[in-house]
Amino acid sequence: MTMDPNLDSPRTAVSNPPIQPMKANLGPGDVVRASAMPDLPKPERELTPVAKLIDVSKCIGCKACQSACAEWNDTVPEIGFNAGVYENPHDLTPDMFTLMRFSEFDNPETGNLEWLIRKDGCMHCSDPGCLKACPAPGAIVQYSNGIVDFIHENCIGCGYCITGCPFDIPRVSKVDHKSYKCTLCSDRVAVGQGPACAKACPTQAIVFGTKNDMIEHANMRVEDLKSRGFENAGIYDPEGVGGTHVFYVLHHADQPSLYSNLPENPRISPVVQGWKGVTKTIGLAVIGAAAVGSILHGLLGRANKVSAEEEREAEHLVESNLPAGKEGS
Amino acid sequence: MEKRLYSQSGDHIESTDPVTVSRYRGFTRINHWVTALSLIVLLISGLALFHPSLYFLTGLFGGGQNTRWLHPLVGILLFVSFFILFVQLWRLNLPKPEDRTWVANIGDVVTGHEERLPELGKYNAGQKGVFWAMSVLIIVLIVSGVMVWEEYFPELVSLPVRRWAMLIHSLAAVLIILTFIAHVYAAVWTRGTLRAMTRGTVTGGWAWRHHRKWLRELAGRERGGPAE
Numbered sequence: 084m085t086m087d088p089n090l091d092s093p094r095t096a097v098s099n100p101p102i103q104p105m106k107a108n109l110g111p112g113d114v115v116r117a118s119a120m121p122d123l124p125k126p127e128r129e130l131t132p133v134a135k136l137i138d139v140s141k142c143i144g145c146k147a148c149q150s151a152c153a154e155w156n157d158t159v160p161e162i163g164f165n166a167g168v169y170e171n172p173h174d175l176t177p178d179m180f181t182l183m184r185f186s187e188f189d190n191p192e193t194g195n196l197e198w199l200i201r202k203d204g205c206m207h208c209s210d211p212g213c214l215k216a217c218p219a220p221g222a223i224v225q226y227s228n229g230i231v232d233f234i235h236e237n238c239i240g241c242g243y244c245i246t247g248c249p250f251d252i253p254r255v256s257k258v259d260h261k262s263y264k265c266t267l268c269s270d271r272v273a274v275g276q277g278p279a280c281a282k283a284c285p286t287q288a289i290v291f292g293t294k295n296d297m298i299e300h301a302n303m304r305v306e307d308l309k310s311r312g313f314e315n316a317g318i319y320d321p322e323g324v325g326g327t328h329v330f331y332v333l334h335h336a337d338q339p340s341l342y343s344n345l346p347e348n349p350r351i352s353p354v355v356q357g358w359k360g361v362t363k364t365i366g367l368a369v370i371g372a373a374a375v376g377s378i379l380h381g382l383l384g385r386a387n388k389v390s391a392e393e394e395r396e397a398e399h400l401v402e403s404n405l406p407a408g409k410e411g412s
Numbered sequence: 413m414e415k416r417l418y419s420q421s422g423d424h425i426e427s428t429d430p431v432t433v434s435r436y437r438g439f440t441r442i443n444h445w446v447t448a449l450s451l452i453v454l455l456i457s458g459l460a461l462f463h464p465s466l467y468f469l470t471g472l473f474g475g476g477q478n479t480r481w482l483h484p485l486v487g488i489l490l491f492v493s494f495f496i497l498f499v500q501l502w503r504l505n506l507p508k509p510e511d512r513t514w515v516a517n518i519g520d521v522v523t524g525h526e527e528r529l530p531e532l533g534k535y536n537a538g539q540k541g542v543f544w545a546m547s548v549l550i551i552v553l554i555v556s557g558v559m560v561w562e563e564y565f566p567e568l569v570s571l572p573v574r575r576w577a578m579l580i581h582s583l584a585a586v587l588i589i590l591t592f593i594a595h596v597y598a599a600v601w602t603r604g605t606l607r608a609m610t611r612g613t614v615t616g617g618w619a620w621r622h623h624r625k626w627l628r629e630l631a632g633r634e635r636g637g638p639a640e
Binding site for chain 1: 425428429430431459460461462463464465466467470475476477479480481524560562563566571572574575576578579582583585586589590593594596597600601602603604615616617618619620621627628631632634635
């Protein structure tokens with residue numbers, strides 16, 4: 084594997100970055116989808132799809148990935164408190180894009196107590212719910228290499244991305260009111276480097292490369308795990324969201340929910356589809372038709388007018404009721 | 413003096429030659445326009461975040477971020493303002509038997525033959541419909557709106573509930589905009605109506621044509637009159 088600067092995306096996170104300067108190769112021209120921009124022109128080139136593979140079975144829970152993430156992205160997660168669990172912080176935050184989630188599993192088949200550690204963060208879905216839900220043009224983009232990125236200067240902080248995400252990943256900052264999540268280190272990938280977390284991982288539980296290479300690697304890992312007695316080992320690359328560009332090797336791929344509630348069959352909620360699909364298009368059409376129709380009818384139709392006769396009737400009625408003395412005054 | 417059945421306290425015959433009738437006092441009118449203005453701001457800012465083709469409307473508020481924080485605050489203003497309006501108007505908007513006849517013969521209303529219909533109090537069934545639709549939809553909108561208010565209530569409800577709230581909020585918004593269009597259209601189409609919310613009065617002929625029971629009650633009250 085090499086870091087050849089002529090490659091359109093890095094093939095590994097392990098080797099050192101190229102020493103010669105190189106141009107960032109992940110630009111607006113590589114965007115295949117952007118939020119609230121339905122008529123985006125097709126990009127001229129197609130980048131090789133990349134992926135980050137997280138092999139849960141190799142993770143030792145050291146949190147080097149979290150440290151590297153905070154360091155590279157220059158975030159300063161708030162100093163929290165100890166609630167008696169290993170998660171730190173206790174949830175993803177606008178300053179912590181990735182989080183090791185720890186769960187204890189008392190395996191009824193083997194009698195072993197298993198410590199399942201999953202690195203949580205954006206999955207970079209091929210069909211991203213955040214992007215579908217976002218109302219701000221260009222605030223969420225998807226590059227042709229599969230990375231889903233938030234463009235913060237366009238973000239308005241509405242939180243629709245949270246509503247759309249099947250994995251509950253984005254977090255809106257209380258400081259600048261913009262939404263944050265893992266970028267898959269798009270700024271590193273653009274210049275031939277792998278993501279910071281993969282670079283920092285001491286056991287290579289996190290590896291990075293082309294999606295095809297990663298699938299091949301994952302298959303090897305699954306085979307190895309099976310030979311060690313994990314019959315249900317497998318890949319978690321969920322179909323419901325079109326596959327993801329961050330995916331897992333799980334020793335219990337038949338029960339993803341063991342890993343801190345990793346969803347069984349994630350997909351964009353039909354409720355979100357209904358909101359962003361039929362409600363949006365038909366709703367606006369009906370409003371438009373009603374507005375135009377009433378304006379046209381208002382201009383061309385016959386108005387409901389009061390006649391002089393009716394004014395006289397009213398006068399008659401009121402006068403006949405006036406107390407004597409006031410009449411005709 | 414006898415009890416009012418078809419009119420609000422404050423409604424009275426203002427002058428007799430020509431007849432003008434006071435329909436809304438100043439407080440109610442200001443209350444109405446605050447509500448109307450809030451609804452218009454909500455409609456524009458909401459539509460801007462509803463459909464990409466209308467996102468440019470955020471420019472009216474100084475961009476997307478401003479639109480995002482302004483919309484829910486104006487929502488609260490609308491809710492409070494409409495609530496005050498509701499307290500004043502709800503009693504005369506309760507359904508009456510003649511409303512059924514009015515709705516059944518809506519064709520006569522549209523073609524301008526109101527003389528074929530029963531005499532009405534202060535509101536006809538259409539106006540009552542707008543009133544109750546607004547009341548229900550505003551409650552639905554404020555409740556679902558708070559559930560998706562990221563800035564102050566990010567963890568009020570679970571994600572599945574929040575998704576439903578978002579869908580219901582947008583459906584209710586479509587319905588309230590349609591109600592709003594119907595309300596404005598009816599007020600313009602029925603000539604002589606707008607002045608009830610600007611000057612506060614209507615002509616006697618207008619009251620005779622559209623709300624004769626209301627006019628009769630007010631005329632009847634003149635007989636006793638204020639102590640002379």
